[in-house]
Amino acid sequence: MTTNEGITPPDTSFHRDGDFYIPTARTRGPWDPDSLHGRVIAGLLMYEVERLHLDHAFQVARLTVDMFRVAPMRPVTVVTSIVRDGNRIRVADASLRIEDGMEIARASIVMLRRAPIPEGNVWAPPAWNVPHPDTLPPLPPPPAQFGPAAWETRAITGQVAFANSGPPVQKRVWIRDNANFVDDERPSPLVRAALVSDFANPFANSGDRGLNYVNADASLYLHRDPEGDWIGMEVVAHHASEGIAIGECVVYDLDGPFGRSTVCAVANQRRL
Template sequence: MTSAFFTWTGAEFAPAPHARSPWSPDMLHGRLLGGLAARALEEVYGDPGMQFARLTVDLFRNSPMLPITVDTELVRDGRRIRVADATIRTEQGVIGRAGAVLLRKGEQPGGDRLVTPAWDESPPDGPPPADGAWTPPFDLWRLTEWGERGRRRVWMRENRPLVDGEDVSPFVRAALAADFASPLSGMDSGGLQFINADYTLTLARLPEGEVIGMDATGHLSAEGVAAGQCTVHDAAGPVGYCVVTAIANPTAINRPPARG
């Protein structure tokens, strides 16, 4: 693991130079905002007896390379459900928000039901191949080509801490990977023509291990508005889903940035 994206100063998260977005050298990487929100929500409201079942991250304003603060608020705390929000800020104001739903774990019911099958892709063996056109700030194994028709698949692995001195938890790992659902589902032969405004990650269980697989299973668009979806996997099988909404990008990007 190399140096972290952020250092905690005691009051805010100071970004390292490599926290910048591929969209602009003066912009923070959007996926990291979702990671910081997930980290804060887990730190305050995480409970071994409850499952983070949903995380929605709204990325409604580009963030400059400035220190970040994340404030959390408990919305509802019941016997079986807990709801909490996070607000992401810089000195220039609010740049994003997130909402999480935690559900109480319990006895698994019996019976037959529709189950998403495990995909037929083995976990990566060895380092990711070099890609001179675009080097993401995480390990990436492309299992399909970006612009090919049909489903697109990747394995991903974080290769540095989000915050200095901290391990990346399974929940934060999933939140960081989820942002990639936008470029993975929305990329076509003309490039990345939609930029995402949010993403919603749903989890039946937390991912195990360091690698997360993303399987783009659908994309729809009309009049410049799009929706995309991915199934999220770990080495043992599917763990949840990610849905993104996006708006037409005036200038298509030929290679997918990490923030869709």
């Protein structure tokens, strides 16, 4: 793969340098060419908590990421702590900081002990019957000013565009991360889920005039880890009033649903 300028992009999102992670062009966000994409903020916070605080006895059940400052394209570090380490509930905090110690995002991660499912039947939505991603054409890459994408998208219904994108419809897509995440490490299933959680904003909150909301958070709820490379998203809610929007997507793999992603967002114009 080459960029529009004919330059081969880096094959990873971050390089590790001691306690710091050095962002590459693949981490650039859509709002400001000098800022990190929200997806890699969520992914890196999950990466550190999984690396330091998770074992197989526990399932990550919720990741909530608060993004309260523009994250510059500069080396970042993650500081984590255990808030609660109980028999069935483990809670960790993670803070993303730049070199001078300024905090630019933080996360709370709830991990629950795995156990057998209780007996009985509970209502559940019908199966997600959509085309396999291999049968769908890949969408064009994002504009060159966004940097080389680390993922590919295949639309089932609707599309996401930062400018006009046609009549609003319920969006359904498949997403696959193609690049390494840290150096030569592929993103784990949990990191892949965290990476796509931020996409609940453009998928749920964009309309016929493109995306005009920037999300201040992303919350991912999981009842299991995703399997395989492809993650599906289906918009199930969008509501907005007084310049504030909320959006929600169900997230799937090829075996079915594994969680939900929700965001809150504020009206915003891109600086590109």
